[in-house]
Amino acid sequence: MTTTTTSNAGVQVVKPTVASHLHDYWGRVRGGDIGSLPAILGLIVLCLIFGIARPTFFSAVNFANLFSQGAAVIFIAMGLVFVLLLGEIDLSAGFASGVCGAVMAILLTNHGWHWSSAIPTALVTGLVIGFVLGFLVSKIGIPSFVVTLAAFLAFQGILLVLLSGGKNISIRDTFVLSLANRNMSVVVSWTIAIAAVAVYAGLQFAKVRGRAVRGLVTEPMGIVLARIAALAVLLLAAVAVLTTERSINPLISGSVKGVPIVAPIIAVFLILWTFVLGRTTYGRHVYAVGGNKEAARRAGIPVDRIRISVFVIGSFMASIGGIIAASRANSVDPNSGGSNVLLYAVGAAVIGGTSLFGGKGRVLDAVIGGAVIAVIDNGMGLMGYSAGTKFVVTGLILLLAASVDALSRRRAAATGNR
Template sequence: MSTTTTPAETGKPEVAKPTAASHLNAYWRRVRGGDIGSLPAILGLIVLCLIFGSARETFVSALNFANLFSQSAQVIFIAMGLVFVLLLGEIDLSAGFASGVCGAIMAILLADHGWPWWGAIPAAMLTGVVIGFMLGLLVAKLGIPSFVVTLAAFLGFQGVLLRLLGGGKNISINNSFVLKLANSNLSVTMSWIMVIVAVLGYAAVQFNQIRSRASRGLVTDPLGIVLMRIGGLAVLLVVATAVLTHERSINPAINSVRGVPIVAPIIAVFLIIWTFVLGRTRYGRHVYAVGGNSEAARRAGIPVDRIRISVFVIGSFMASIGGILIVSRANSVDPNTGGSNILLYSVGAAVIGGTSLFGGKGKVINAVIGGAVIAVIDNGMTLMGYAAGTKYIVTGLILLVAASVDALSRRRAASSGAR
């Protein structure tokens, strides 16, 4: 005699399986409620690429596509760190020149003291950690507003950079490993291996998430949606790699240039690490909790001061990575390293990508998307012959639009009862 068990008899709640249509409807309701995330930045990026691509054929060339990675990498890395700071509703105005100081430390150790790259690069990173700890300590323990602390550091680090460089000299580096970071490419074979590993790894994570949630009786994403995500990533990476593995040298007989820029997988690695930290760890939940309501987080037992210090440490650490890449791309360091528009573009990248200036909302992917938007604007308008002043005006307007969208979406979310 066969018996049929019900969810009530097994002790597990019956979970309705959502369909792809219901999943998309739920997403649309969240968007209408103000939870728009990176959607405006993604749509803007597509529109910009269509405009510049139709205006200049060179914009969609393999050579220019590869250049976008090296042009945006420094801003993206600094913006990744700023996402953590902005999640707490704080700001770090010193990130640009902090990256310059870290880059100078690496260059001096390499050129003047003969250190190997595996000693000079960690020293630059450690410098970033120390800088972030000092900034976080002043903000968290002394209660000085982050705007004031980091503005003072912005001014101070310019002086430190001048002192390190003996008042204004330029230090060139010739370490092959450091120079390759921002200027060289993976082999064609390694480029395709990277794509295969990335797609298979993402698929494994998605299916493992389904299995894990199902085993706990939780609602899982529809299989069709999961397959769409995997397929979308696969198409994006395959198309990008196919373009980048084409010959893009002007004189291929003399110097062949093919493959994915080395900086691309470096960005991907840090994106994966920090996305995991924010989305899958207790620390990440604490960051969002403190950013959403610091007093409520304190009453819940979250070490608010430690969280506040830690985000500045992460911010300056990522600035050190950006500084290393700035020096690598320029083959040298000078008193302007990390200055100019680096800081403004980095803050703009985080905000344009979807990170809220009010705290509590944002993801690391926002920095990558926002950095791509800024790089496309700068690159496309340069190819079209626009002056620097026009590029700054357009970038500033887009940043203002992004901040306005953030403010309006928060107001919409508050009026609809969403958090």
């Protein structure tokens, strides 16, 4: 059921009811448009399982640890979302992050650079890597699997060269170390959280008003208010937990409370890339090329430039992941960015809801999927499971996510919602 009103400009505005909005959403879900719903439900179930099995899982200390554990993977996964949206793959993102982290560490420790110069140099390194990969894929025509597999192997060698055959370089810069290991003050934590809710509410109301003025269909106010309330509850509850004292003995070891610094950094990039994909011409072009490259080319979209750009963004975000990983470890070594980093990053994007077939996905998927992987790794660690068991469980969940993606696409094609 919908209602129709007339705006001040004399334009009839269609206003769906909450019931009709929910009915339409359920229809999209049944038609195969499930988005991140499975990942969110899975995240809730996993948290309940681990929380019941190990009550310490819900402690403030462990909650804060989840941010530092999952941050590097989430940043890399954010960049991979752009690559996956085009149906491409970047197998080198893990070791690319290691190379960028090593560049920063070498400049800081061996050459005495200030962080304000070392970090931008590492970021530029990521941009250059992305441009080279994108150029080889789009202009030379080499499949992304081959290009990035070659880069995956080459970057391992570059790391060994940069680290003189296998040295471990410690990082002592306090600013860099604070990125993944320090917390904001209680006052700043609450101020940012309240401001974030207020800004989000203002944007939601402005969106509804703007669509109403133009005579477009608007969401029911009940849905808008529910969305704002949900964000407020989640955000303020998280801050309430994180601003409690987490130190066992504050008088001896010092007070530990506040939101981890890495959390707002994740939020900033989530907002930035969500805006880019959802509100800009570039974002529409990315989805268009991912949906049908030839149709996009005939529509006048610069396909090659779009393909290069997603690899640039992917490697840029990998460089941020490498910086955060180096900060958390307080050092870099020849295995930085290796091991399970790439697999977890790809898994985070896919588990969160980004399609391996291209054309469907959001940056939020990387954050949700990264949270799922961090919870699995953290929860199973608390329960005493081996690394092998963690890999098996994570692999099965990734396989399940890919299966859900394939089945939802088949369902969407059958119902005409493709």
